[in-house]
Amino acid sequence: MTTMMEHPAPTSGHTPRVGIIRHLNVFTAFGLGAITAFVVWRLGLSFLPADSESAPLFTREDKITLLSMIGWFVGFMAGIGALVAPFRWVMGKDLSHDENMFLAGKDMGTKRYFRYTTDHKVVGIQYLIITMVIFGIGGILAMLIRANLGTPEGGWIHPQAYNSIVGTHGIIMIVGTIIMVTGPFGNYIMPIMIGARDMAFPRLNALSFWLIVAAAIPLIWGQFIGGISTGWSAYNPLAGQAPLGMNGYIMFICIFALSTMVAGANITTTVVRMRARGMTWNRTPIFIYGTVASVALALPAFPVFFLSQVMSGMDRALGTSFYDTARGGSGWLYENLFWIMGHPEVYVILIPAVAALMEMAPVFTRRPLFSFNVAVMGIAGICGLSVLVWAHHMYMSGWAPLLNAPFMLTTELISIPTGMLFLVLVGTLWRGRLWMTVPTMSIFALLWNFMIGGVTGIYLSDVPADAFLHGSMYVTAHFHYTLMGAGLTGAIAALVYWFPKMTGRMLDKKLSWVSFWLVQIGFNVAFIGMFFVGLQGQPRRVEAYAAIFNKGNLITTIGAATIMTGMLILLAAVIGSWRSGVKAPMNPWYAKSLEWTVPNPVPLENFETLPVVTEDVYGYGRKN
Amino acid sequence: MPDTNTPYFTGQWWKRKDVKRHAVLWVILTALIGYIGTEVQTRAMGAPASEAMENVINLIRIFTWAAAPVAAFVAAIAIGALMGNRHYGDNPPPEAEHAITNSPRANAVWIVISALLCLFALIAGLIALQKDNEALLDNQAIRVNVVGQQWAWNYDYPGSNGVRSEVLHLPVDQPVVFHVTSKDVKHSFWVVQMGIKIDANPGEFTETAVTPNKIGTFDIRCAELCGLLHAYMQNKVIVESKEDFDKWMASQPNTGETTWTEEGAAA
Numbered sequence: 001m002t003t004m005m006e007h008p009a010p011t012s013g014h015t016p017r018v019g020i021i022r023h024l025n026v027f028t029a030f031g032l033g034a035i036t037a038f039v040v041w042r043l044g045l046s047f048l049p050a051d052s053e054s055a056p057l058f059t060r061e062d063k064i065t066l067l068s069m070i071g072w073f074v075g076f077m078a079g080i081g082a083l084v085a086p087f088r089w090v091m092g093k094d095l096s097h098d099e100n101m102f103l104a105g106k107d108m109g110t111k112r113y114f115r116y117t118t119d120h121k122v123v124g125i126q127y128l129i130i131t132m133v134i135f136g137i138g139g140i141l142a143m144l145i146r147a148n149l150g151t152p153e154g155g156w157i158h159p160q161a162y163n164s165i166v167g168t169h170g171i172i173m174i175v176g177t178i179i180m181v182t183g184p185f186g187n188y189i190m191p192i193m194i195g196a197r198d199m200a201f202p203r204l205n206a207l208s209f210w211l212i213v214a215a216a217i218p219l220i221w222g223q224f225i226g227g228i229s230t231g232w233s234a235y236n237p238l239a240g241q242a243p244l245g246m247n248g249y250i251m252f253i254c255i256f257a258l259s260t261m262v263a264g265a266n267i268t269t270t271v272v273r274m275r276a277r278g279m280t281w282n283r284t285p286i287f288i289y290g291t292v293a294s295v296a297l298a299l300p301a302f303p304v305f306f307l308s309q310v311m312s313g314m315d316r317a318l319g320t321s322f323y324d325t326a327r328g329g330s331g332w333l334y335e336n337l338f339w340i341m342g343h344p345e346v347y348v349i350l351i352p353a354v355a356a357l358m359e360m361a362p363v364f365t366r367r368p369l370f371s372f373n374v375a376v377m378g379i380a381g382i383c384g385l386s387v388l389v390w391a392h393h394m395y396m397s398g399w400a401p402l403l404n405a406p407f408m409l410t411t412e413l414i415s416i417p418t419g420m421l422f423l424v425l426v427g428t429l430w431r432g433r434l435w436m437t438v439p440t441m442s443i444f445a446l447l448w449n450f451m452i453g454g455v456t457g458i459y460l461s462d463v464p465a466d467a468f469l470h471g472s473m474y475v476t477a478h479f480h481y482t483l484m485g486a487g488l489t490g491a492i493a494a495l496v497y498w499f500p501k502m503t504g505r506m507l508d509k510k511l512s513w514v515s516f517w518l519v520q521i522g523f524n525v526a527f528i529g530m531f532f533v534g535l536q537g538q539p540r541r542v543e544a545y546a547a548i549f550n551k552g553n554l555i556t557t558i559g560a561a562t563i564m565t566g567m568l569i570l571l572a573a574v575i576g577s578w579r580s581g582v583k584a585p586m587n588p589w590y591a592k593s594l595e596w597t598v599p600n601p602v603p604l605e606n607f608e609t610l611p612v613v614t615e616d617v618y619g620y621g622r623k624n
Numbered sequence: 625m626p627d628t629n630t631p632y633f634t635g636q637w638w639k640r641k642d643v644k645r646h647a648v649l650w651v652i653l654t655a656l657i658g659y660i661g662t663e664v665q666t667r668a669m670g671a672p673a674s675e676a677m678e679n680v681i682n683l684i685r686i687f688t689w690a691a692a693p694v695a696a697f698v699a700a701i702a703i704g705a706l707m708g709n710r711h712y713g714d715n716p717p718p719e720a721e722h723a724i725t726n727s728p729r730a731n732a733v734w735i736v737i738s739a740l741l742c743l744f745a746l747i748a749g750l751i752a753l754q755k756d757n758e759a760l761l762d763n764q765a766i767r768v769n770v771v772g773q774q775w776a777w778n779y780d781y782p783g784s785n786g787v788r789s790e791v792l793h794l795p796v797d798q799p800v801v802f803h804v805t806s807k808d809v810k811h812s813f814w815v816v817q818m819g820i821k822i823d824a825n826p827g828e829f830t831e832t833a834v835t836p837n838k839i840g841t842f843d844i845r846c847a848e849l850c851g852l853l854h855a856y857m858q859n860k861v862i863v864e865s866k867e868d869f870d871k872w873m874a875s876q877p878n879t880g881e882t883t884w885t886e887e888g889a890a891a
């Protein structure tokens with residue numbers, strides 16, 4: 001390993017000298033976080049003055065809650081060891097070689113997964129696990145929603161709790177889908193795919209993961225102090241009126257946005273600076289483009305989200321009036337900030353999932369990717385346009401009726417680059433030999449689901465049609481078709497495809513097929529039913545509905561149960577195969593990208609000698 | 625295996641068997657998708673109670689038929705691929721004999737067609753939008769103030785006697801403009817069967833307009849999550865003949881409260 005050459009090789013019997021980092025792990029992090037939160041809470045109770053007569057209700061409690069959550073955050077990050085290296089650096093020292101090796105998780109076994117480990121492969125696995133946990137919780141919440149909608153009267157969940165379940169399901173599924181491809185595969189696979197030994201900023205990589213863990217706690221905490229009863233969009237002034245749990249949402253978003261920004265800067269830099277020799281932009285795999293597009297798009301979007309929530313928190317805790325109309329603010333300001341993040345964000349989710357499938361299409365059809373340049377332009381076009389369309393979420397808000405027509409234009413324009421992605425996929429399928437695997441069928445599933453999601457998106461982009469459809473279950477079905485039908489399908493395919501490299505074992509074939517069909521059929525049943533009730537006129541986020549919506553909701557509930565069964569089978573397949581699956585060969589799919597040229601398990605710094613790329617990654621078949 | 629120098633195909637491409645097969649499939653699928661897509665959706669939407677809603681239904685019909693050929697094209701190729709060369713097993717099939725990496729003509733055709741469809745959708749949308757916008761400026765329209773609050777709608781009719789109702793009464797075939805506002809949080813005023821919707825914002829007035837063209841009772845629902853009882857924030861609109869409406873109006877007590885000012889504008 002070349003990086004070690006600069007240092008004297010450790011002699012046998014050499015005891016690594018590792019300072020305080022040795023003692024820090026996830027347990028000290030949770031401990032220190034909890035203690036700090038408790039201390040701040042107690043101090044706040046003792047020393048914060050009572051509210052004056054003029055202050056709005058709850059301000060003091062909001063201050064204490066937010067401060068305790070910030071205390072948790074700082075304590076957690078100190079406890080996990082995120083501050084050690086910056087602190088040393090400020091003191092004019094730096095981490096020793098032994099310490100850096102320790103941080104990279106050298107010879108640490110499974111313990112490295114519970115520490116501030118900088119190895120991109122460890123971070124990738126951590127992301128994979130947390131994504132699965134998020135989908136598990138989000139899925140349970142979805143089933144609770146469907147259970148409550150089993151009968152028109154709703155009823156067995158209290159409306160406040162129901163609203164909170166809807167909001168929590170929304171936000172954690174959004175977060176789960178944002179990280180589901182760029183987290184596990186963007187961290188584990190991407191550096192190997194471009195022929196690098198690690199990310200550009202390994203410590204930032206560890207930071208981006210642990211920030212998500214730190215963010216999760218305020219959200220869970222919020223559930224016990226009133227919940228997030230505002231839906232995931234947390235519109236003001238409803239959010240200002242919501243119970244203390246809203247602070248959990250605010251802190252969650254702020255910390256998660258930090259994580260996204262850190263990861264975005266890191267992944268972008270890695271791809272721009274660290275591609276192997278010979279990997280020109282024309283030879284860079286399309287998945288890399290998808291990953292970079294996704295995180296680069298998040299870079300302008302998430303600071304806005306961060307800001308919108310800081311202002312929301314200030315309105316609650318400090319008596320400011322950013323969103324309070326009575327005192328010179330505007331609820332429309334919040335809507336704008338939210339959707340300036342919110343629309344690029346759906347492409348943050350979608351692009352890497354589609355790009356992953358475009359990466360797999362040549363492998364399983366044994367043909368080159370059709371029109372690589374069109375694929376790149378499609379991704380670039382979506383990225384460019386997606387920052388100009390946010391107000392189509394606000395057609396019916398009354399904010400600026402004159403802007404409806406221009407936003408309709410930009411929104412409908414996005415169908416052109418999206419269509420390019422379809423062209424690339426069908427072009428690759430045309431006359432190919434299909435190697436029938438779950439990823440192959442996922443390409444077809446994506447075409448089907450994304451087509452429905454895309455065409456219904458055209459109805460919604462049209463202002464007069466949106467006057468009927470906006471805020472109805474139709475919208476809910478539409479974005480589930482895109483984010484789940486297209487996004488999650490791509491992510492599951494990516495899991496099947498890269499599982500052998502990440503775990504050294506093949507994912508159980510039979511179970512993954514059963515899961516694939518259950519999820520896809522259940523998915524289409526569930527959301528076709530939801531389209532139907534939306535067209536009949538059922539609003540979103542309701543806990544009870546008129547009797548005419550009975551049938552559609554029943555269909556949706558049955559579909560949801562089928563999805564759940566399929567996902568549980570996938571979980572069983574993942575756990576079973578990880579523990580005792582068939583050992584995977586180095587290149588089970590006979591693919592030509594670089595990640596398949598490294599042995600299983602992937603060594604610490606991936607490549608003994610850095611590879612040089614001399615040919616097209618999609619060079620299947622003969623040229624003519 | 626053919627010789628490496630054999631071109632991908634010879635002769636005119638449209639005479640190839642597989643192209644013809646796909647073309648037939650494409651035509652059939654276009655008809656199927658267009659028909660099923662429009663029928664299922666328009667049936668679910670039910671009978672319209674205004675011209676605005678008829679426009680919505682028409683737009684959905686137009687867009688579905690415009691999208692059908694594209695969806696059918698993708699579906700035809702997908703089905704063709706699935707019906708073609710399938711290979712099972714742990715080892716890959718042999719690589720393609722013809723490694724087509726690009727087709728500038730296909731790219732150009734695809735992009736031009738999607739741009740034209742996009743333009744078409746935009747024009748159709750703008751025409752319908754123009755109708756909606758003109759409705760707002762109708763001098764003949766009666767005006768109703770809609771006030772949303774957690775979790776009810778109130779309707780204030782113009783005039784000195786301060787008629788305030790919890791059920792919306794409207795005369796048939798009479799244009800009406802709604803001025804919508806909220807007392808607390810954001811709501812969304814949705815007259816379902818008339819296909820109109822506008823958010824109710826605290827401290828602001830927003831406008832929407834419609835001409836009900838069918839006598840009957842229709843639904844008004846809140847379409848923006850507004851707290852605890854959002855699901856129950858709904859009531860009815862009763863569309864009746866002019867005489868019935870006038871009779872009802874005359875029978876209403878003076879509440880003494882109104883959101884109408886001297887100037888007639890909402891305040």
